[in-house]
Amino acid sequence: MSELLKAFEDELQSKNFKGYWQNVQGDVYREPVPSYEPCHWRGKDLFAAIEKAGEVVGLDLSFRRVIQLWNPSLKNGTTRTLVLNLQMLKSGEEALSHRHIAGAVRFVVKGSGARLIVEGESFEIGEGDFATTPSWTWHDHENNAGQTMLWLDGLDSPLVRLLETDFHEPDPRKKQTVNKPEGYSASTLGALRPSWMRAHGIQPPAFAYKWADTEKALNKVGEQPGDPYDGIVLDYGNPLTGGPTLPTMSCQIHMLRSGEKTKSHRHTSSTIYYVHRGSGVSTIGDKHYEWEQGDSFVVPLWYHHHHENTAKDPAIFFVMSDKPLMDAIGHYREQA
Ligand SMILES: [Fe+2]
Numbered sequence: 001m002s003e004l005l006k007a008f009e010d011e012l013q014s015k016n017f018k019g020y021w022q023n024v025q026g027d028v029y030r031e032p033v034p035s036y037e038p039c040h041w042r043g044k045d046l047f048a049a050i051e052k053a054g055e056v057v058g059l060d061l062s063f064r065r066v067i068q069l070w071n072p073s074l075k076n077g078t079t080r081t082l083v084l085n086l087q088m089l090k091s092g093e094e095a096l097s098h099r100h101i102a103g104a105v106r107f108v109v110k111g112s113g114a115r116l117i118v119e120g121e122s123f124e125i126g127e128g129d130f131a132t133t134p135s136w137t138w139h140d141h142e143n144n145a146g147q148t149m150l151w152l153d154g155l156d157s158p159l160v161r162l163l164e165t166d167f168h169e170p171d172p173r174k175k176q177t178v179n180k181p182e183g184y185s186a187s188t189l190g191a192l193r194p195s196w197m198r199a200h201g202i203q204p205p206a207f208a209y210k211w212a213d214t215e216k217a218l219n220k221v222g223e224q225p226g227d228p229y230d231g232i233v234l235d236y237g238n239p240l241t242g243g244p245t246l247p248t249m250s251c252q253i254h255m256l257r258s259g260e261k262t263k264s265h266r267h268t269s270s271t272i273y274y275v276h277r278g279s280g281v282s283t284i285g286d287k288h289y290e291w292e293q294g295d296s297f298v299v300p301l302w303y304h305h306h307h308e309n310t311a312k313d314p315a316i317f318f319v320m321s322d323k324p325l326m327d328a329i330g331h332y333r334e335q336a
């Protein structure tokens with residue numbers, strides 16, 4: 001670099017300017033290069049860790065007994081935009097009501113009979129059930145079921161941190177008053193619905209999706225060809241609009257039939273997989289990851305990936321991705 005140019009750059013810097021040439025040299029081809037890597041978490045390790053947390057971590061220590069699936073190539077979180085956690089709630093434990101800008105979802109992996117109270121409705125949740133607490137909805141929960149509950153907590157909090165829009169508010173009431181009848185949303189947000197139940201803004205209403213319905217749907221569509229890249233896919237859709245689960249994340253159930261092997265593709269959304277049932281192997285980039293029930297793994301954006309069910313029984317994934325965000329800002333691209 002000439003002394004003249006160096007002096008000019010120093011002068012620019014002293015006035016809070018920067019020359020374009022200081023960052024970009026030449027007009028070159030570019031495509032996404034994620035700054036974080038695939039990662040695989042063993043269910044055995046995760047469940048042993050949460051058991052241990054049950055012994056040594058009380059709710060007096062922290063607001064939540066939660067273990068994050070931390071991707072070590074990131075400072076925090078599971079992908080750049082999403083985080084998946086495992087939470088343990090023992091019988092008799094509860095969480096006080098609060099709300100935050102981060103949108104959250106739950107997928108129950110063990111136990112039944114706990115109550116999730118969202119915006120005045122109490123949802124009973126059990127194994128395989130999926131429930132949403134959309135952005136800025138009041139939520140609290142309690143476990144009076146006489147058994148320990150384990151559920152996955154998925155949040156878009158890494159995105160919120162990136163955008164620095166992190167509002168969080170404890171509820172002065174501590175606990176919400178339940179002011180809707182049991183099964184209110186299930187009865188009013190279906191194909192037959194009161195005429196005043198319409199979407200307001202882009203956030204969906206809170207909703208609980210029962211495993212019995214999921215299983216019934218899987219059985220009904222299980223003989224269809226499905227998606228060449230993902231097998232049978234069920235979307236947890238916005239019950240009012242059929243849109244994505246939350247504006248920032250799409251949650252799905254994937255099923256790979258016995259011996260099913262998907263085609264390879266890549267896309268600009270990042271995907272987190274939790275193995276609810278079965279075993280098999282996924283290839284992400286040039287590495288193979290053998291998984292079994294309870295395992296989780298993450299496919300960062302633009303990594304080629306495909307999956308294979310190597311067992312006799314169907315494999316079922318609970319899946320979370322940031323595709324709706326990519327769609328909303330026009331950044332979604334997919335390549336076979
Ligand atoms: Fe929360």
Ligand SMILES: [Fe+2]
Nearest residue numbers: 229265267305
């Ligand atoms: Fe994919």
